[in-house]
Amino acid sequence: MQSTTTKNSQKSTKEHPSGDKRFKALDITMKRNQYRQDALIEVLHKAQESFGYLEEDVLLYVARGLKLPLSRVYGVATFYHLFSLKPSGAHTCVVCLGTACYVKGSGQVLEALEQKTGIHQGETTPDGQMSLMSARCIGACGIAPAVVFDGTVAGKVKPEEALEKIKDWGINQG
Secondary structure (H helix, E strand, O other), X not given: OHHHHXXXXXXXXXXXXXXXXXXXXXXXXXXXXXXXHHHHHHHHHHHHHHHOOOOHHHHHHHHHHOOOOHHHHHHHHHHOOOOOOOOOOOEEXXXXXXXXXXXXXXXXXXXXXXXXXXXXXXXXXXXXXXXEEEEOOOOOHHHOOOEEEOOEEEOOOOHHHHHHHHHHHOOOOO
């Protein structure tokens, strides 16, 4: 009888209080990196891979696990555009607003996408179908203006072409 009690108490100490097994993946990643603070980016990658985005309780869990201030964890999560603090849509559209792209018309591309979808950069459509984002530079200046549709870079994109690309995504357009 005592061995069953011991097993149950051991099990409960290994699981996150919420019972969410995704936290165990974070624990494994932190342990593999010996809870080093310089493993923050790797741990955040694992967190985003596990949860889909970095919500506040996940950031707090990482901060406690690596013994870092929450402000530092939040700062890293918001500095790198590959991390998201909100759930992203089924499809993503990233408009490059770097100097070359902007001069060649990416501002108009973004404006057309915002008008058609009814959302602004950094937002997701209410139906969860599309997230519209911008980047300071994606390094594709030679094909400006560049837009990334679901991870695929398209160059010399005109507003009409961008709208045509998202047409098949099933977005309730305005």
